[in-house]
Amino acid sequence: MSMTTDTVGISRKSLAGARAQFQARKLTDHVATVFLSACAVLCVAVLLLILGYVVYRGAGYINWQFLTALPKPVGEAGGGVGNALVGSAVIVTIAVLMAVPLGVGAAIFLNEFPSGVLGRGIRFLADILTGVPSIVVGLVAYGLVVAPMRHFSAISGAVAYAFIMVPIVLITAQEALRLVPSTLREASLALGVPRWRTIMQVVIPVSSRALLTGIILAIARALGETAPMLFTAFGNPYWNFDLTKPMATLPLVIYRYATGPYNDWHEQAWAASFVLVVVVLLSSILTRSVLRNKFDA
Amino acid sequence: MAKARADIKPSSPNTAQVVLGFLGFRHAGTANWTDNLFFGFSRLFALAIIAMTIVLLVVLFQGADESIRKFGLGFLVGTDWNPVSEEFGTLPTVIGTLVISFVGLLLAIPVSLGTAVFIALYAPVRLRTPLSYLVEMLAAIPSVIYGLWGLFVLVPVIRMVQIWLKSHFGWFFLFSGPANYGTGVLAAGVMLAIMITPIITAISRDVIRAVPRSQIEAMYALGATKWETVWNVVLPYARGGIVGAAILGLGRAIGETMAVTMVGGNAFRLVTSVFDPVHSMASQIASEFTEATYSLYVSSLIYVGLVLFGITIVVNLLGQLLIWRMSKGRVTMLE
Numbered sequence: 001m002s003m004t005t006d007t008v009g010i011s012r013k014s015l016a017g018a019r020a021q022f023q024a025r026k027l028t029d030h031v032a033t034v035f036l037s038a039c040a041v042l043c044v045a046v047l048l049l050i051l052g053y054v055v056y057r058g059a060g061y062i063n064w065q066f067l068t069a070l071p072k073p074v075g076e077a078g079g080g081v082g083n084a085l086v087g088s089a090v091i092v093t094i095a096v097l098m099a100v101p102l103g104v105g106a107a108i109f110l111n112e113f114p115s116g117v118l119g120r121g122i123r124f125l126a127d128i129l130t131g132v133p134s135i136v137v138g139l140v141a142y143g144l145v146v147a148p149m150r151h152f153s154a155i156s157g158a159v160a161y162a163f164i165m166v167p168i169v170l171i172t173a174q175e176a177l178r179l180v181p182s183t184l185r186e187a188s189l190a191l192g193v194p195r196w197r198t199i200m201q202v203v204i205p206v207s208s209r210a211l212l213t214g215i216i217l218a219i220a221r222a223l224g225e226t227a228p229m230l231f232t233a234f235g236n237p238y239w240n241f242d243l244t245k246p247m248a249t250l251p252l253v254i255y256r257y258a259t260g261p262y263n264d265w266h267e268q269a270w271a272a273s274f275v276l277v278v279v280v281l282l283s284s285i286l287t288r289s290v291l292r293n294k295f296d297a
Numbered sequence: 298m299a300k301a302r303a304d305i306k307p308s309s310p311n312t313a314q315v316v317l318g319f320l321g322f323r324h325a326g327t328a329n330w331t332d333n334l335f336f337g338f339s340r341l342f343a344l345a346i347i348a349m350t351i352v353l354l355v356v357l358f359q360g361a362d363e364s365i366r367k368f369g370l371g372f373l374v375g376t377d378w379n380p381v382s383e384e385f386g387t388l389p390t391v392i393g394t395l396v397i398s399f400v401g402l403l404l405a406i407p408v409s410l411g412t413a414v415f416i417a418l419y420a421p422v423r424l425r426t427p428l429s430y431l432v433e434m435l436a437a438i439p440s441v442i443y444g445l446w447g448l449f450v451l452v453p454v455i456r457m458v459q460i461w462l463k464s465h466f467g468w469f470f471l472f473s474g475p476a477n478y479g480t481g482v483l484a485a486g487v488m489l490a491i492m493i494t495p496i497i498t499a500i501s502r503d504v505i506r507a508v509p510r511s512q513i514e515a516m517y518a519l520g521a522t523k524w525e526t527v528w529n530v531v532l533p534y535a536r537g538g539i540v541g542a543a544i545l546g547l548g549r550a551i552g553e554t555m556a557v558t559m560v561g562g563n564a565f566r567l568v569t570s571v572f573d574p575v576h577s578m579a580s581q582i583a584s585e586f587t588e589a590t591y592s593l594y595v596s597s598l599i600y601v602g603l604v605l606f607g608i609t610i611v612v613n614l615l616g617q618l619l620i621w622r623m624s625k626g627r628v629t630m631l632e
Binding site: 110 | 419609
């Protein structure tokens with residue numbers, strides 16, 4: 001950025017030099033702009049490439065039978081993922097029943113009864129727990145439920161999902177509660193309403209949309225997890241509603257079919273992926289539209 | 298908020314209050330016993346988070362116990378993994394994990410950073426939010442679907458690239474070994490790069506947004522071009538946070554399981570070339586756990602999980618710390 005001016009008057013030569021330098025700086029700036037836009041385009045292109053391919057391969061296979069039927073034995077055409085859809089739903093529902101009270105309850109403690117070290121410590125642990133690899137969560141659920149029971153079970157899968165969901169629910173719930181204006185709490189307390197009723201009837205209803213968003217986010221995250229299901233829920237080719245027995249889930253079916261040797265399995269893996277992507281992305285878009293990104297604010 | 302607490306002195310405690318108080322259900326400044334009960338329950342839930350963490354550690358250590366007793370810390374430097382002779386060591390998978398994660402990071406950092414700068418400073422205001430959404434959507438795609446896509450779309454492409462590299466640069470030591478499988482270090486690295494791009498982009502973007510506007514304006518006032526401003530002011534200012542974002546991306550990559558299992562080639566050996574099939578710690582657990590037939594084998598796999606857990610925690614703490622220092626707690630890991 002330094003220009004060379006040797007004397008009081010600017011010589012023709014140095015003026016030309018300065019101009020050339022300016023042109024070079026402008027060129028660098030243009031090149032940088034092109035590079036930065038190319039990065040963004042690349043990211044979006046990869047997303048569209050992946051989603052587009054899943055839709056292209058999977059959407060055509062979807063029909064009522066695929067969504068409701070049991071898998072057929074190898075070699076027979078047709079069959080579906082009905083049991084896996086139901087299995088995923090059952091396991092996630094049980095995980096929600098375990099994780100939501102725990103996560104929201106802890107968030108209430110952190111935000112409504114600030115207690116210094118304990119609160120900060122718990123929030124710190126929650127941050128750590130979100131970073132635990134999902135396969136490790138699977139090992140924990142195995143050691144906690146499968147090993148004592150001596151066989152794979154749906155309930156162990158639910159425990160694994162709950163481990164993944166609790167910190168997400170806690171962190172999003174804490175953010176949700178933090179957004180409730182303290183004037184509302186103070187108004188309620190000033191009217192003589194006890195703290196617990198203030199929380200249950202003022203704070204929670206006001207933040208209910210944001211709370212729900214966090215819960216949906218946690219469900220979407222859990223629904224796509226495969227690694228913790230490998231040695232907990234394990235998968236099952238039949239209908240099963242017994243929580244102490246192995247149960248099929250959608251990601252497990254995708255994994256088994258994708259790594260299997262049959263073309264028909266690959267087709268079904270794409271179709272099952274299409275179903276999973278639709279569910280996960282719909283919930284992600286849903287939460288996005290409810291909870292405005294912090295970036296916009 | 299805390300100051301709003303109603304300051305009523307308890308008059309005479311009733312029986313329920315005494316019993317609950319004895320159990321630790323107590324909250325200073327409230328006379329209402331239902332309030333105490335409520336406080337007690339919410340604290341119980343909060344303490345359950347601590348219990349969860351302890352359970353996690355206890356279960357892992359208990360499961361790995363047999364293997365820890367047998368191999369001790371030598372497990373970390375052992376290069377054998379032989380279920381038949383009951384010899385287990387995890388050095389090749391640790392190295393495999395780090396190698397593919399660094400390949401992923403190397404590919405992801407320029408693109409993520411470029412996208413973050415573009416979204417934060419270059420894109421038209423109306424495009425910023427949709428662009429952020431789209432990039433973060435990459436994070437919402439389940440990893441098994443990345444694996445499926447990687448297996449059927451990416452691996453054939455990588456295979457062609459590898460064959461080309463082999464025929465033109467085969468003399469280079471990183472390009473030795475058979476190139477025609479497609480699955481291996483390169484495929485796993487590219488897969489991981491795609492998967493960690495959203496987290497690095499999102500955090501870098503927030504960190505870049507935290508650069509004071511006055512610094513940027515000052516550069517413009519001095520006649521700097523936009524790129525000169527980005528290069529000389531924005532990036533140096535945000536450096537700590539960007540490094541933190543990259544480290545969190547690394548943490549994500551290290552723990553990634555399904556996609557690596559599906560495109561990594563799953564071979565237990567020290568990698569020497571980018572074409573080599575590779576096992577990460579997570580992919581080894583995923584592919585062998587249900588086939589482990591005796592307790593020492595299972596225990597050794599859980600030991601691998603424990604090592605993986607330890608490495609991820611250290612990496613994540615480091616990343617979180619850097620971002621906290623830079624943004625003073627405004628940017629969190631979930632974003």
